[in-house]
Amino acid sequence: MTHDQDIESLREAIENSPDNLPLRIMLAGKYLHFGRLEEAETEYQTVLNYDSDHIKAKEGLAEIYFRRGRYSGVIVIVEELMSRQKASERMLVICAKSLVREKSIEDAQEIYEKILERNPDFEDRELDENLRMPSFDYDGDEDEFDEDEDPFFGFDAGPEDKDFFMEKPDISFKDVGGMARVKEEIDLKIIKPLENADLYAAYGKKAGGGILLYGPPGCGKTYLAKATAGEINANFISVGINDILDMWIGRSEKNMGYIFDVARRNTPCVLFFDEVDALGASRSDMKNSSGRHVINQFLSELDGVDSSNDGILVMGATNAPWHLDPAFRRPGRFDRIIFVPPPDEESRESILRIIMGPKPKNDINYRAVAENTKNYSGADLNAVVDIAVEEKLKSALKSGIPEPITTNDLIHAAKKHHASTREWFNTARNYAMFANESGIYDEILKYIK
Numbered sequence: 001m002t003h004d005q006d007i008e009s010l011r012e013a014i015e016n017s018p019d020n021l022p023l024r025i026m027l028a029g030k031y032l033h034f035g036r037l038e039e040a041e042t043e044y045q046t047v048l049n050y051d052s053d054h055i056k057a058k059e060g061l062a063e064i065y066f067r068r069g070r071y072s073g074v075i076v077i078v079e080e081l082m083s084r085q086k087a088s089e090r091m092l093v094i095c096a097k098s099l100v101r102e103k104s105i106e107d108a109q110e111i112y113e114k115i116l117e118r119n120p121d122f123e124d125r126e127l128d129e130n131l132r133m134p135s136f137d138y139d140g141d142e143d144e145f146d147e148d149e150d151p152f153f154g155f156d157a158g159p160e161d162k163d164f165f166m167e168k169p170d171i172s173f174k175d176v177g178g179m180a181r182v183k184e185e186i187d188l189k190i191i192k193p194l195e196n197a198d199l200y201a202a203y204g205k206k207a208g209g210g211i212l213l214y215g216p217p218g219c220g221k222t223y224l225a226k227a228t229a230g231e232i233n234a235n236f237i238s239v240g241i242n243d244i245l246d247m248w249i250g251r252s253e254k255n256m257g258y259i260f261d262v263a264r265r266n267t268p269c270v271l272f273f274d275e276v277d278a279l280g281a282s283r284s285d286m287k288n289s290s291g292r293h294v295i296n297q298f299l300s301e302l303d304g305v306d307s308s309n310d311g312i313l314v315m316g317a318t319n320a321p322w323h324l325d326p327a328f329r330r331p332g333r334f335d336r337i338i339f340v341p342p343p344d345e346e347s348r349e350s351i352l353r354i355i356m357g358p359k360p361k362n363d364i365n366y367r368a369v370a371e372n373t374k375n376y377s378g379a380d381l382n383a384v385v386d387i388a389v390e391e392k393l394k395s396a397l398k399s400g401i402p403e404p405i406t407t408n409d410l411i412h413a414a415k416k417h418h419a420s421t422r423e424w425f426n427t428a429r430n431y432a433m434f435a436n437e438s439g440i441y442d443e444i445l446k447y448i449k
Contacts (some may be wrong), residue, residue, distance in 0.1 A: 006030060010026060012337045021050055024043050024046060028040045028057075028060050037068065040064055041064050044064070055081070055086055062091060066098060071098035071102050075095055077091075078091045089122075095111050096108045096115065096175070108130070108131055108405070109131050167238075169227065169229045170230065172231045176220070177350025179347060182226075184207055186211070186224075186228055191232055194232050197310075205237055207399040210314040210334040211336045211337075212315075212334040215342075215421070215424075216342060218420065219272075219378060220343065226270075228313070229272075232270075234267075234269055236272065237270070237271050239274065240275065241278045257301065264308070264309070264311075267312060269313070270315060271315070273315070275317065276317060276324070276354075277324055299327055302334075303333070341443075342375050342421050343377070348376060349370040353366055355382055356405070361405045362405070363407075369410045369414065371410060375418060376414070377419070377421050380420050383417050384410060385410070385413070387416055388405050391413070392404075392409065429448060431444075
């Protein structure tokens with residue numbers, strides 16, 4: 001039997017039993033399948049004249065409206081089905097697509113979230129391209145997006161929720177061993193203006209601003225930023241890239257705005273962006289417009305376009321300043337750039353004392369160990385102590401008695417672990433020598449010499 005014969009048979013049956021709704025739904029489905037939308041719509045409307053709550057008829061009409069581009073009709077039908085908990089996955093999908101095409105992006109995101117709650121593996125190219133961040137990892141742990149746990153999820157947190165991520169550090173510069181030059185530079189360029197805001201205001205200078213700490217990984221940039229906040233008794237907000245980026249397009253920018261709003265309500269405040277190069281990569285390198293939107297929002301917040309940033313010190317840390325968009329280094333943004341080198345000998349000695357802490361040990365000659373760990377970062381020193389501990393554990397597991405760590409144990413362990421900063425300096429040297437027109441990498445050259 002051909003499809004025309006099939007349809008004719010159904011029509012004849014309906015003529016004999018016009019109130020047989022299953023037959024009419026079957027006939028409407030045939031019309032819809034073969035693209036005869038007007039006839040399908042007539043049958044679905046007839047069913048609804050008999051039964052105004054008929055689910056299949058409403059779903060059929062929504063399909064027809066979607067194919068015809070009558071997106072507002074789709075939205076009305078699916079929202080009514082959702083209110084009755086009767087919306088299928090297919091209905092949610094065409095509703096989300098209709099909202100996208102009507103430019104109601106946030107409403108579409110809300111519907112798409114419902115789809116993903118039902119089916120975490122669901123993917124749709126049109127919805128993904130319009131609603132999700134292209135670089136986002138869709139296969140990550142879903143709990144990462146639990147709106148009850150993530151303080152930035154949904155960006156609706158009010159002033160009472162700001163304590164999720166703000167703290168008052170109990171450390172200051174006295175807790176930072178060595179690094180005298182770096183601390184002096186921060187004090188002169190950052191702390192003094194904040195402590196003498198009225199004096200600076202008399203000369204038309206605002207307190208606050210932006211400072212970029214750069215250098216090899218593991219050298220204490222985050223600790224230094226927190227100590228800066230403690231030095232001026234300021235609030236401290238540490239922001240990682242994952243606190244900003246959201247799987248939904250548009251939310252990352254709003255997350256950024258929310259964080260700055262919290263900082264403005266709680267001045268003086270140090271707002272610290274870790275691994276800022278991941279956020280501030282050159283816009284010319286961005287392959288998607290959503291990434292550029294996030295950067296532009298960040299720059300707008302740094303400029304204080306819509307709100308004053310008085311009393312806010314924005315600090316960023318990066319291992320790769322050469323990857324930052326040049327716009328980040330304009331006056332009023334990260335215009336003060338400070339090189340944070342590996343800890344000097346005094347600092348290494350201090351760090352080793354802290355790491356060794358209560359561990360079983362003989363009288364350690366920390367100066368001797370520090371002399372044998374030139375260019376080691378704080379993370380490298382941790383690794384050295386771990387190696388020494390592992391060696392002692394081998395014999396302690398046999399005897400059952402913890403043996404003390406000696407100076408020689410640490411020096412021997414240092415020979416097994418090479419400074420991780422060497423690779424960084426190999427890269428940095430090339431930029432300092434061949435891409436240093438503005439002189440911002442002069443400190444690297446001085447350090448190397």
